[in-house]
Every structure is written in C-alpha cells, then in structure tokens.
Amino acid sequence: MMDKISLEMRRHSAAHVLAAAVLELFPGTKADIGPATEKGFYYDFASEHTFTAEDLALLEEKMRQIIARDLPIERWEISREEATQLFANAGQTYKLERLADIAVGETISTYAIGQFVDLCRGPHVASTGQIGVVKLLSIAGAYYRGNEKNQQLQRIYGTAFETQKELDRYLENLEEAKLRDHRRLGKELQLFAIDNDVGQGLILWLPRGTILRMELQNFIAKELQWQGYQQVMTPHVARLGLFRTSGHFPYYREAQFEPIADREDLDASLSYGELSQSLESGQRDGFLIKPMNCPGHIKIYQNTPKSYRDLPCRLAEFGTVYRWEQSGELSGMTRVRGFTQDDAHIFCTDEQLEEEILGCISLVQKILDTMAMRECRVRVSLRDPKSDKYIGGDEAWEKSERALRQAVRRLNLPFSEEIGEAAFYGPKIDFIVRDVLGREWQLGTVQVDYNLPARFQVSYVGADNRLHTPVLIHRAPFGSLERFCGVLIEHFGGNFPLWLAPEQLRLLPINDALVPYAQTVRDFLVKKDLRVSVDDHADKLGAKIRRAELEKIPCVAVIGAKERDSGELSVRSRICADYDGNHTISTLAEKLLDDIRTRKLPDAFLET
Secondary structure, three states: HHHOOOOHHHHHHHHHHHHHOOOOOHHOOEOOOEEEOOEEEEHHHHHHHHHHHHHHHHHHHHHHHHHOOOEEEEEEOOHHHHEEEEEOOOOOOOOOOOOOOOOOOOOOOOEEEEEEEEEEOOOOEHHHHHHOEEEEEEEEEEEEOOOOOOOOOOOOOOOOEHHHHHHHHHHHHHHHHHHHHHHHHHHHOOOOEEEOOOOOOOOOEEEHHHHHHHHHHHHHHHHHHHHOOEOOOOOOOHHHHHHHHHHHHHHHHHHHHOEEEEEEOOOOOOHHHHHHHHHHHHHOOOOOOOOHHHHHHHHHHOOOOOOOHHOEEEEEEEEEEEEOOHHHHHHHEOOOOOEEEEEEEEEEOOOHHHHHHHHHHHHHHHHHHHHHEEEEEEEEEEEEOOOOOOOOOOOHHHHHHHHHHHHHHHOOOOEEEEOOEEEEEEOOOEEEEOOOOOOEEEEEEEEEEOOHHHHHOOOOOOOOEEEEEEEEEEEEEEOOOOHHHHHHHHHHOOOOOOOOOOOOOOEEEEEEHHHHHHHHHHHHHHOOOOOOEEEEOOOOOHHHHHHHHHHOOEEEEEEOOOHHHHEEEEEEEOOHHHHHHHHHHHHHHHHHHHHHHHOOOHHHHHHO
C-alpha cells in the first residue's frame, strides 16, 4: 500500500504534522498555510517567538514522535458556521481569513491529527505512520499572501521521503547544490555582482561574467545568421500607449515598473497619486520601461510594407526588459528585475507556421545539447477558457494551440499540457530542463500569437494582392541570459567548457626570472584568440596552483627553465585529461582552438 502513496501526499501531511508540533511546543502561535512543494513542504506561522536552528531540532524530534505514534489523519466536512466557531475559539485568525476565501456552496473540510485541526482540501495519508521520514531544513521570512505590504510571517521549510536512503540522497544533493550555488560561485569567480546602490534584481556583469555572456550571444547570433534572422535594436522605454495597444498594459500590469509621466505634460498642481491615476486610466500618456520587446519588433516590421514574398520575416534582438518582482522573490540571476532575452519574433503565414515552430524548437534543442542539458521535458501552456486574463477570440486560440501540439507531436517530444499557463496573448511551449543534480529549470520558450498582429493591424500583401494578417511567433531559446547563465554556473559547477571559460589557460612561471618568457608565450597564444594570463605573483608554485584551482581555471601550464629551453609547456587540466602532459606551444594552441571550435564538453559531461 505504501508505494501507492504519492510524495506530494506525504509532504502535505508532513506539513500538518509540523503545524501540530509548533502549536504544541509554542502555544499561542497562529498558523497560516502549509502546502507541499516540488522539493518538500513549508508552513507559515505568526509567533512572538523567533524560531531558531535549535527550535528546528526540537520540532523535528516532536514530528518524529507524532509519526511514530501512527495517529490517524481524519477528514471532516463541516459547515461554515462550525468552521468559524472552531478557528475563532482557537484564536487562529489567519484560518478565518482563509475560510473567507472559500466560495459559498463549496465544501469546507478539515483534517485532524490528535488535538490539532487544520482547514484543508487534502488529500492526506491515512495516518502519520505513512508519512515516512522527515527533515526540517530552514527558516525564512514570508509576507502574508505574498504581499510585501502585509505582515511578515515565519516560514519553516522541510522535506519528507518514504525511506531514509532517499532522504540521505536528497540531503547529499542539497550540500552539492550549496557548493554549486551560482550566487556563491558568481562572487568567488568574479562573474557578476548585485549592488544595493544600483538596485536589487539588477545585475552588474563583471569582466569575467561578460565574457561568458558574450560567448553565449556570439554562439546563438551565428546560428540566427544561418537561419535567416535579421538583428534589430529597440529602446528601453516607449510610449505607454504602445503597451496599451499590445495589451501589456493593463493585462501584464502587476509585473511592470510604474509608468513615467511625460515631462512636457506635467501639471504641478497634481499630487503623485492623481498623476499616477491619470496615467493608469489613460487620461494622459507617458512612458513605460519596456517589459517586453514584441511591440518594438512589430513597429520595425511595420516600418516598410511587406508582401508574402518577404515572409517569414525573422527579427532578433538581445533585448533587455524590466519586470517588477517583489523583493522576497528575487534570487541571484535566476529571478531578477532586469534581464536580457535572446528574443526574436517571426512574422509568417498560416502555411509557414508549423515549419517555423519546428525551426525554433530545433534551435532550443541544439543549445541544450551543446550545454549537456540532456534531460528536458516540454510543457504546452494553454489558455483557461473560463478566465478573463486573455485577449482574443476562441478561433485564434484554437488555431495557435493546435499548431503547437502538432509541432511537438511531430518531433516525438514528451510533453504535458498546463491549462491556464499561457501568455495573455497566446499559448506557448516551455522547455523544462533537468540539471546534473536533478533540479528542474524553465528556460527556453516558443509562443504562437494571432492576437497582437490583429491589435496592431499588422499586415502583408498576399499573392491575391489583398491585405492579410500574419501569425506572430515569439521565441527565446535561452529564455534570458541572466537566468540561463545562473543555471549554467550551477550545472557546470563553475567548471565551464573551454569555449565558455572566461580564462582558458593560466601560465605559472616558477620564479620571477621566468615571468618575461611566460609573458612572451601569453602574447603568442592571445594572438591565436585564446584567453590566457600569467600568474606573476611572487608566490611558490604550490600557491599559484591552488589559486588557479580556487578560480576554476580549466588549464594551467607550468613554466620552468626546462620548459623554456625545450619550448614545451607542462599542462594540467581540471576539465579534460587529454590536455595533461607536455605539449609544444603551437601544438597546445591548435588542440585548444580545435576543442573551442567544436565546443567540446568537459570529461565529466561526455556521454558514455
């Protein structure tokens, strides 16, 4: 029977056990919600007591005791009046607010573990003994209902598995994830920085990180050139009216920075609130820091008349966009407020649509293969017909959803469908990639859109000499360079393939007298387009080797009198055993350049 219990049920039930333990050990605590997550579970609490790491140990032990007692987890359906009285008597004000969210006529259910009763839809395991093994992991702050204007609660994170072996494996991966954390490695390897004076969620690309980013840009730019894309550039701000036409304002309103008033249209008598309201309502126009590149690309398409002979028209841009994310949701490079998309928009006919989608998918697949991201699933995100957050009619949505399904099936890709996850203007394909630690990341996306061309009255002259409306494909294989680089740092653990490494080779002269020779070797290799440096610190060789290891330099070459006299380099590599040993300078250069051209992967990522 145990193998029929889902991991989600175990973890959701474990969250209830955590709440029971907290209320027993810390009376007076108010409980909010405790869902299962992909990695475990959490529960939010309001308490005058500030939870500590020592408290986690006590709570974990109490949870184990409750699990060992194999207490039944009983479901009861009760009336709204009974639920109100139950939670009011217990002083659980957050539960009363959550109760108010349940629509009139919906079933109200509670689950009880001993004396602890929680408001919950379920489902849960039948008894606490079926939960398995648990581990509490950390404490964090979390705003009530995710709104930073509300009270900050204390969130306790944990996880649960059926067996201790599974939990131990997870905890080992967790430790490895800490070592690979892109925020730590980004600082240690001097790739990027985030500065409060600049703003949270806004990335400063340091010289080494910029090399990584530019190599990725150059890689995809060459692919785009071969596929017939034209590079364009659009401004970072545009008229607010442009985004009203596209629908980003108001449909995407919550994810945008505040509109900017036109200085020529300012009225000193208006308060800030009145000015903001007039911009929101459309009484006056202003500017918006762009949340999307597509309206600008549409305007570039419309700059000159098009005929069917000009289609497909593929416009690409490394365009930086800005989204307002709550401060509690920001995370290094993977959740930011300003990011650069490898964005492109393809204007095509209905007949060309499927082949263009297949071309977009093949580009994503090539990128993932090059990065050794071999485990990938596809999520087809569709409209929820019952929701009012989408623009356009049923016919346009049905055509776009059908086109995406056909393309995915034609490539025999495993996929799932998610209702309600589409963009407001069209359905999309999202590529969910699993990294070396088994964690999933949403990266590239392909979207089909019949709605924005209609809203902007985009057209082309068909073979019948009449105006027609093209289909618009939005696609970004990387997703964003910030997020992709953050994932890449963790995927490779900072041990990048040679072609991506900010520094590819470091020369280590064993004494100061050999530094001039090492510099001559460096100059020769740099002219061959290799990224090479000389460690000219007055340190012993061991210290230089250790420094290169900490900075994760792919290859180091020791230069002593013997190497100088023979014209060879003694190479050690952390990514490829084939580089180890003695090589002439020219032979080494040819070998490295050949592997850079072919984008060779580190040994650890080669398929066996």
